[in-house]
Each structure stands twice: as structure tokens, then as C-alpha cells.
Amino acid sequence: MTHEMANPLSEAVVRSPGIEVYAFGPIRVDVARHIVLRDGQPIALAPKTFELLLILVRSGGRALSRQELVAKLWADTFVEEANLSFQISTLRRVLGMGAELWIETVPKVGYRFTPEVTREAPTPATPPPARMLPGEGDETTPAPTLLTPDGISTRRRWMSASEWRKGTRFRALHVLASLCAALAVGLVALGMVYDRERQRSQDLRQLAAETFFQTRELDADLARLRRSGASSNTLVRSSYRLTKLEESYDRYLELIGTYAGKTQAERSVMRMARRLGESELDVSPGFHALAMQYVEEWRADAPLLRAALDRAREGNLLELVYKALDERGLPRELALIPLQESDFDIAWVGARRPRGISKGMWGFIPDLATRYGLALGPLHNAPIYDALDERHDPVRSTDAAVSHLADLYSSPAAASGLLVIAAYNYGPGNVINKLNELPDDPRDRNFWNFYRHKWMSDEALDYVMSVFAAALICEDPALFDIPIERP
Structure with missing residues (x-):
């Protein structure tokens, strides 16, 4: 058995x-x-x-x-x-x-x-086979023998010319083969270094993107906390964490070389997109050229731009708007929305539209104005200035407008200033309804997707780009050679 x-x-x-x-x-x-x-x-x-x-x-x-x-x-x-x-x-x-x-x-x-x-159980390690000497364990393997050649002369002799040439050629081929082998090894090593650096760059880019999306989420959370009246300690802790995340993001951008080789104007566009809640890593192709096109349009209207900013300064309107935005933690660039709406004209009256006549420097339509507590005047249906209509009151209308912007900023617009500007013009429903169709992920819920897929009207894109270009110019008028005083 x-x-x-x-x-x-x-x-x-x-x-x-x-x-x-x-x-x-x-x-x-x-x-x-x-x-x-x-x-x-x-x-x-x-x-x-x-x-x-x-x-x-x-x-x-x-x-x-x-x-x-x-x-x-x-x-x-x-x-x-x-x-x-x-x-x-x-x-x-x-x-x-x-x-x-x-x-x-x-x-x-x-x-x-x-x-x-x-x-499950691990695969046991297979023991290495026993080493055997030649001839052991295999009867067919002959035992090694030593052969002693006969007839070898120990007498030195001179090489012939042909033999010398053959020897030289052999040595040259040997050296060449060695050089080729060394070159091949060097190329393989260089390729490995290149692949490693490329992978490192990809990993850093992924890490930078993840960090940026965390700043987006935290920025939106901060807007909601301010809106809900959270304690100052909570706001301070969240603000500190946001600052540290932004510092990490900046370090990653430096390591990746995101700004390397860019012109000063291109860097300005990238920085402005960042301040308005969009990542420099994902700037859409053609966006820079489009931004420069709108800068040129403002350059052609430089006298109008200068007059509007002078009007805002003389009426202390910019200070008023900046203060309201700062209190709610919103980007100061949103202060240029009244420039696009009315050229900072508190008496401005728009054309009659299906939803009524917009009035005031923020261009409030009637139903949105009443939703944010503004009293309409007796002439709200007439295309003329109405002193009793609070839409013409710079203090009341600014408070209402910034409250509306804060609500948009804490909505699924996900802390994107560019999407907030689009929603202000295009209507919150048109932007937020589209955002709700997308995955709950800032990689999808951003302005670049709206821009690439043309998810907004031409009028809304024109509105956003006009505000964006005006912000670029006001940030550095000398860079774009436009003779205005920086607000």
C-alpha cells in the first residue's frame, strides 16, 4: 500500500x-x-x-x-x-x-x-532544485574529460601583415561593440529616467488638481457658513485650512512649471481664472485668445471705461461694493458686474423685456428685486427713472445684489466666480439646472466644461468675458496699455 x-x-x-x-x-x-x-x-x-x-x-x-x-x-x-x-x-x-x-x-x-x-492561503515558496555536479543523477551525461592538444609550438614567431590587420580589425570591432553596448545601456537608463520624471510630473499634476478641488469645496463651504451665521472660531479655522491648501497648491504649480514659458498676458489670464474659482491646470484651449479679444474691445471703448470707473469713484460706489463683497468673502472682481450692467449708473433703465424692465446700477429685474427685499416704485413698469424705486438706491441695491451673489456662490455653482457671473446674467435656473445634471464632482462642475460644451448662450458668454476682461485690465492697466487709473 x-x-x-x-x-x-x-x-x-x-x-x-x-x-x-x-x-x-x-x-x-x-x-x-x-x-x-x-x-x-x-x-x-x-x-x-x-x-x-x-x-x-x-x-x-x-x-x-x-x-x-x-x-x-x-x-x-x-x-x-x-x-x-x-x-x-x-x-x-x-x-x-x-x-x-x-x-x-x-x-x-x-x-x-x-x-x-x-x-486564502498564500502560495508556498518553491524550494530551489538541488545543485548537481555534471554526471550525477543522470547516466546519460558523460563525465568531463581534459583534452591536451598536440603539436603546439612554444616557439615565438612574427605575425604576418595580414594577421596584424586581422587582429587590429578584431580589436576595433570589439571596441565598437563595447561602445554600442554602453550607448544602448545609456539610452535605456535615460528612457527610465524620462519615464520616471514623466510619471512624477503626472502624479504632481494629479495631486495639484485634487488640492485645487478641495479648495473649491472648502471655499463653497465657507460661503455657506458665512451665510448661516457660523461662529467666528469656525470661520477662522476653515479660513486657515483654506490658506494652507492654497499654499500647497501653489507649491505644486511651481514644481510642475505651470507658468513656465507663458507670456505676462497669459499669466494674467491664468491668475484671474484662479481668483474666480477655476484651475489654471485646465484652462480651455482658445480661452486666452478670447480673453484678449475682449480686452481689445474694452481698449476700443477706453473713454467709456474710464468715464464709468470715474463715476464709480466719485460716488464711492466701488468702496461700497468692495465692502459688501469682503463681508461675505466673495471675490472683489464681482464688483465689476455693475460696469457691465449699467456703467455704474444708479439711474440706469434697461429695455422692456418679458420679465419686466431692469433698473439701477445692478440691473435688477422686478421679481428678483422683490425677492431680495427691494421695494419697486410706482413707475416700475415704465422705462424711466423712478426715485421711489429702491433699485436706484446704491446702498439697498448693492446689499441685495451681493446677497444674491452669495446665494449663487454657495449653490451648486461650487464657488466658481465665473459660473456665478454667468448665472447672474443667464439666470440661476439655467446654470444650476445644468450643474445638477452633472456628477457631484468639481472636475465636472466648472466653467471650463460650460465653455467647452457651449452650455450657455452667446449672450451669457459675452457677458462673462466682458467682466473677465475688465477685471484683467483693472488689475494691471499698464500691461494692456489702456490709460485708466487702477480702481
């Missing part, structure tokens, strides 16, 4: 509760040996990324908050959430196809690990 001997190594693995091997899809994770395999091929993971993977596979499919993951990965150490985003991005990339579905982003919460995970 024959007896099969059990594999003691396999039995030890199965019985040992301390050995963990997890499997999902084509991935196997051997905890004890710190090995991750995909289809049997090893995947290189940094220690922190490996630790994150273990937390996810052990989570049992529940949603893990960002705060919980940060606390587990960096216990007793303060780090920004952008570090977690970077680790998630890295893990998705190295796990390969399917990782985007495995590591699900849960909006406003964190992440969920979705695949079914099984726990």
Missing part, C-alpha cells in the same frame, strides 16, 4: 491565523511577505500605498470617510487630505484596469472598496 505524504507547509499556512492573503479579481495580496500580484506578476507598491490597500480590502465594503483613512494612515501626524487623494490616485494607477471601479469615490464622504474579497 502506498501512502501520500501531506504537504506540511500548506497545512501550516491554512492553520496559521496570523497569515493573511487576500484575493479580488486578478489581484492577490500577501500581507506577511508584503507582495501584491496581478495575474501572477508582482506589482511594486510603496509602504504607505500598501498600507492603504490593506485598509481598503479589510473594510468589508463599507464607505470609509477621508478623516478615518487619514487617521489610520498618518496616526498622530497632521497631513493635508491631498496626501490621501495622491495615495488613492497612485493605488488606482498601479492596480491597473478596473481599479477605478474597485475604489469608488463616495461624494462628500470618502471611498468604498467594492470588489468581493476572499481570504
Whole structure:
């Protein structure tokens, strides 16, 4: 009777509760040996990324908050959430196809690990084959023999010319082959360095984007906190965190070289987009040229622009608007909306439209004015100035307009000043309804998507670009050679 001997190594693995091997899809994770395999091929993971993977596979499919993951990965150490985003991005990339579905982003919460995970025994290491001397264990292998050649002369002789040439040619070919081999090795090394630097640049760009989107979300949260009357301590903490995130974002931009090689005008456009809530990393092709086109239009109307800004200064209108915007934490560039609406003319009266006649320097239509507490005058249906209509009152109308802007700023417009400007002109419903159709992700809910996909009317785009170009000019009139005094 024959007896099969059990594999003691396999039995030890199965019985040992301390050995963990997890499997999902084509991935196997051997905890004890710190090995991750995909289809049997090893995947290189940094220690922190490996630790994150273990937390996810052990989570049992529940949603893990960002705060919980940060606390587990960096216990007793303060780090920004952008570090977690970077680790998630890295893990998705190295796990390969399917990782985007495995590591699900849960909006406003964190992440969920979705695949079914099984726990199994690790593959035992295969012992190396015993080394044998030639002839051992194989009767067909002949034993080595030593051959002593006969007839070799020990007498020195001179080489012939042909032999010398052959030897020289051989040495030259040998040197050439060595040089080619060294060149090939150098090119491979250079390629590896290039790939590593390219991957580093991509990782930094991803980290910068994640950091920017966090600033967008926090900026919108701050607007909501101010609107709800949150305590000063809460506002100070959130503002401090926002400042630190913006500093990190600036460092990433510097490392990536986002502004390198740009003209001064291009840098001005990128900085203005940033101040109005959009990332410099995603500036749409053609946007700079379009902005310069509107700068040229303002240059052609330089006397009108100068007169409007003088009117605003003389009536202390800019100071009034700046103060209201500052109190609500809104970008000062929004103070140029009355420039586009009325040239800062408090007596301005618009044309009759289906929703009524807009009046005042903010161009309020009747229903929006009453919604924000402005009293309409007896002549609100007549296209003439009405001293009893509060839309012509600069203080009351500014308070109402900035309240409206703050509401837009804390809506799904997601802290984008450019989308807020679009909503002010195009109507909140037209912008916000479209935003609600998009994923709850700032990568999708931004002005660049509206611009690229033409999700706003030509009139609304013209309005936004006019305000944007005016903000560029007022920021640095000398750069654009327009003779106005900086407001």
C-alpha cells in the first residue's frame, strides 16, 4: 500500500491565523511577505500605498470617510487630505484596469472598496532544485574529460601583415561593440529616467488638481457658513485650512512649471481664472485668445471705461461694493458686474423685456428685486427713472445684489466666480439646472466644461468675458496699455 505524504507547509499556512492573503479579481495580496500580484506578476507598491490597500480590502465594503483613512494612515501626524487623494490616485494607477471601479469615490464622504474579497492561503515558496555536479543523477551525461592538444609550438614567431590587420580589425570591432553596448545601456537608463520624471510630473499634476478641488469645496463651504451665521472660531479655522491648501497648491504649480514659458498676458489670464474659482491646470484651449479679444474691445471703448470707473469713484460706489463683497468673502472682481450692467449708473433703465424692465446700477429685474427685499416704485413698469424705486438706491441695491451673489456662490455653482457671473446674467435656473445634471464632482462642475460644451448662450458668454476682461485690465492697466487709473 502506498501512502501520500501531506504537504506540511500548506497545512501550516491554512492553520496559521496570523497569515493573511487576500484575493479580488486578478489581484492577490500577501500581507506577511508584503507582495501584491496581478495575474501572477508582482506589482511594486510603496509602504504607505500598501498600507492603504490593506485598509481598503479589510473594510468589508463599507464607505470609509477621508478623516478615518487619514487617521489610520498618518496616526498622530497632521497631513493635508491631498496626501490621501495622491495615495488613492497612485493605488488606482498601479492596480491597473478596473481599479477605478474597485475604489469608488463616495461624494462628500470618502471611498468604498467594492470588489468581493476572499481570504486564502498564500502560495508556498518553491524550494530551489538541488545543485548537481555534471554526471550525477543522470547516466546519460558523460563525465568531463581534459583534452591536451598536440603539436603546439612554444616557439615565438612574427605575425604576418595580414594577421596584424586581422587582429587590429578584431580589436576595433570589439571596441565598437563595447561602445554600442554602453550607448544602448545609456539610452535605456535615460528612457527610465524620462519615464520616471514623466510619471512624477503626472502624479504632481494629479495631486495639484485634487488640492485645487478641495479648495473649491472648502471655499463653497465657507460661503455657506458665512451665510448661516457660523461662529467666528469656525470661520477662522476653515479660513486657515483654506490658506494652507492654497499654499500647497501653489507649491505644486511651481514644481510642475505651470507658468513656465507663458507670456505676462497669459499669466494674467491664468491668475484671474484662479481668483474666480477655476484651475489654471485646465484652462480651455482658445480661452486666452478670447480673453484678449475682449480686452481689445474694452481698449476700443477706453473713454467709456474710464468715464464709468470715474463715476464709480466719485460716488464711492466701488468702496461700497468692495465692502459688501469682503463681508461675505466673495471675490472683489464681482464688483465689476455693475460696469457691465449699467456703467455704474444708479439711474440706469434697461429695455422692456418679458420679465419686466431692469433698473439701477445692478440691473435688477422686478421679481428678483422683490425677492431680495427691494421695494419697486410706482413707475416700475415704465422705462424711466423712478426715485421711489429702491433699485436706484446704491446702498439697498448693492446689499441685495451681493446677497444674491452669495446665494449663487454657495449653490451648486461650487464657488466658481465665473459660473456665478454667468448665472447672474443667464439666470440661476439655467446654470444650476445644468450643474445638477452633472456628477457631484468639481472636475465636472466648472466653467471650463460650460465653455467647452457651449452650455450657455452667446449672450451669457459675452457677458462673462466682458467682466473677465475688465477685471484683467483693472488689475494691471499698464500691461494692456489702456490709460485708466487702477480702481
